[in-house]
Amino acid sequence: MPEAIGGERTLTGPEKAAALLLMMGRPPAARLLKQFDQPDLQALARAAAGLGAMSPTTLDRLVDEFVSDFSACADLIGDAAQVKSLLADALPPEQIAGIFSPESAEPNQVDVWRTLAETPEAAVIAFLIAERPTTATYILSKLDSSVATKVVAALPRDRRNAALCGLVAPLDVTPLAARLIEEAVGGALKQAPKAAADVEGRSRLAGIINGLDPPEAEDAMRALEQVRPKDAAIVKTMLFSFNDLPRLSERARALLFDRASIDIVVMALRGTDADFRDTVLSSMPSRGRRLVEGELSSGASAPPRDIAKARKAITEIVLGMASRNEIELGGSPAEAA
Structure with missing residues (x-):
């Protein structure tokens, strides 16, 4: 509600805020503007654009509402150019345009998510892996379920599970946080082809x-x-190489033994030490493990070329499963980076 200041000019709340921000100057005002949400920024912009000239007396009495001491200053003129200048230090050009033209802001926000859905999956996956789990969950919630399914399936297991659990009961996202995420997504989309x-x-x-x-x-x-x-x-x-078998999860090794014949496993394990064999075979069903250990205990030798061929076959099975997202080889790219 408009309020008269000491019998001078009647100001609304947004007009008071606009006047104070314009008096502060760009650096401090820019820091404060970052804390406003979209509706408040729009109200502030409209108020500042119509503020006009204000006398030092009016300004002095306005500041007295907030602080006990304030020195008189020169006449202040509030207009659209002034507030745009302030906003330029706090917000990107697209958002400033949205504030002064509200009808054009919503389509831009929709375009971000539509464009993300049309971005190559590899780029989306790389972007999500680099983000915090809560942020990645929010982004996934904005995608169509068919697109989200493909992306989630290719995420590292820990990130995939965290995202799915987060989607069950998503956190409340403030307007400011949502806007920052959309800006980050928009920036990432510009780099999507390179990514x-x-x-x-x-x-x-x-x-x-x-x-x-x-x-x-x-x-x-x-x-x-x-x-x-x-x-x-x-x-x-x-x-991945044959020597990396111990770092696979037990589940991954169990899937490997479902696909590799006993003969190939026996041949590949010839020449390995006992600790290596024990770790690898710990994931094999007991019957199969006894067969493999029995063959290895016979002490029969094999040509190095045959051993190398069997190990390569094991490696190719593992890499094939990894390429189909059936297993994971180890640390994620984000962890390595």
């Missing part, structure tokens, strides 16, 4: 290195670490 290309390039490189013999693979990774250490850390999480 998708980066993901594809790393996947292709990991596939090539996985096909090399261990000495060659190690040499290639050393070279990559020297030139592009961050990419090397991410690619490393996508690599």
Whole structure:
């Protein structure tokens, strides 16, 4: 409700706030503006645009409502240009345009989520992995269920489970937080083509290195670490060799033994130490494990070429399951980065 200040000019609440912010100047006012939500910013912008000239006496009495001491200043003129100048230090241009043209703000917000749904899945996945779980859950809640299903299926297991649990009872998101998330998504969308290309390039490189013999693979990774250490850390999480079997989860090894024949497992394990065999075979059903251990205890030798071939077959089975998101090889790219 408008309120007269000492018999001078009658001001509404938004007009008082606009006058005080304009007196503060850009740096402090910009910090305060970041705390306003969209409706308040719109009301403030309208009030400032029609504020006009205010005498020092009116300003002095206005400030007396908030503080005990205030020195008189020059006449202050409030208009749209002034408030736009203040907002420029606190908000992006698109949001300022939305404040002064409210009818155009909502379509822009809708476009963010529509564009995200049309973005390559690899780029969306990389973006979500880099975000906090609560933020990722909010973003997933804005996607169509069919799109969200594809994205969730490709997330690392811990992130996938956290996102799904969060969707059951989503947290309340303040207007300010929602706006910040939308701005982050909008910025990520601008980088989406590059992000998708980066993901594809790393996947292709990991596939090539996985096909090399261990000495060659190690040499290639050393070279990559020297030139592009961050990419090397991410690619490393996508690599797998026979010697990495112990770091697979028990579930992943159990799935492996469902697909690999006893003969291949026996041949691949020849020449390995007891600790390695015990760890790997701990996930195998007891009957199959006894058969494998019986064959290995016979002490029969095998040509190195046959052993290498069997180990490569095991590795290819594991990589195939990982590519279909049936298992995970280890740490996520986000953790490596």
